[in-house]
Amino acid sequence: SQQGEEDPQALSIQEGENATMNCSYKTSINNLQWYRQNSGRGLVHLILIRSNEREKHSGRLRVTLDTSKKSSSLLITASRAADTASYFCATDSMKTSYDKVIFGPGTSLSVIP
Amino acid sequence: DAMVIQNPRYQVTQFGKPVTLSCSQTLNHNVMYWYQQKSSQAPKLLFHYYDKDFNNEADTPDNFQSRRPNTSFCFLDIRSPGLGDAAMYLCATSRGWVAGEPEQFFGPGTRLTVL
Numbered sequence: 001s002q003q004g005e006e007d008p009q010a011l012s013i014q015e016g017e018n019a020t021m022n023c024s025y026k027t028s029i030n031n032l033q034w035y036r037q038n039s040g041r042g043l044v045h046l047i048l049i050r051s052n053e054r055e056k057h058s059g060r061l062r063v064t065l066d067t068s069k070k071s072s073s074l075l076i077t078a079s080r081a082a083d084t085a086s087y088f089c090a091t092d093s094m095k096t097s098y099d100k101v102i103f104g105p106g107t108s109l110s111v112i113p
Numbered sequence: 114d115a116m117v118i119q120n121p122r123y124q125v126t127q128f129g130k131p132v133t134l135s136c137s138q139t140l141n142h143n144v145m146y147w148y149q150q151k152s153s154q155a156p157k158l159l160f161h162y163y164d165k166d167f168n169n170e171a172d173t174p175d176n177f178q179s180r181r182p183n184t185s186f187c188f189l190d191i192r193s194p195g196l197g198d199a200a201m202y203l204c205a206t207s208r209g210w211v212a213g214e215p216e217q218f219f220g221p222g223t224r225l226t227v228l
Contacts, residue, residue, distance in 0.1 A: 030210065030215075031215060033215070033216065033217075035217075040201075040222075040224075041221060041222070042117075042203055042205075042219035042220050042221045042222050043156065043203070043205070043217070043219045044219070045216045045217060045218065048215065048216055088155060088156075090217075092210065092215065097161075097163075097168055098210035098211075098215070099144050099161060099163055099168075099207065099209050099210050099215065100158060100161060100168065101158075101215070101217070102158070103155040103156050103157075104155060105154065105155050106154075106155055108153075
């Protein structure tokens with residue numbers, strides 16, 4: 001069964017608005033990561049949050065983690081057209097190899113200029 | 114610049130004709146991964162190595178094999194490609210969880226077309 005699930009599947013916003021994407025997972029984790037993928041390209045690592053952390057910031061990105069609810073959110077503030085991409089959460093599992101991660105199905109974000 | 118390189122970027126093969134995709138890294142990372150990604154789907158892990166320690170996913174078809182002759186190089190062999198194997202194949206590396214750095218660095222991918 002899939003470890004991570006993103007919500008929504010697709011999101012369309014105007015430039016300057018904030019975008020929020022959510023990720024839920026099923027089993028206990030050591031850390032959760034968020035990646036971005038522009039169309040036809042490889043993935044780019046955005047941010048990692050460890051299981052003992054609740055919130056992390058990186059530039060316009062804010063990630064939260066709620067281990068009691070097994071969920072995480074990624075907030076992109078003041079979005080730009082260049083933020084148009086697919087965003088994936090990736091989780092490891094305390095039950096398998098810690099180097100193995102499972103990617104969720106992703107959220108496709110469109111930022112309209 | 115340190116990076117993950119995949120060759121070729123585009124590969125066309127015929128049904129049943131073996132094909133090899135290559136990945137190299139200048140990051141000196143211990144862990145290397147191969148993912149398969151189909152259109153509008155998440156990357157699906159096929160295998161990963163910690164150094165030479167090979168980890169195969171249970172649902173990776175036997176048609177897919179991998180080799181890691183040294184730290185820098187990793188190969189994906191598809192012995193008899195079927196139409197369903199057409200996809201983007203992504204290679205990634207990381208220092209690994211043991212090093213406290215599980216973040217993955219991805220190559221640009223190889224898009225495989227099967228005719």
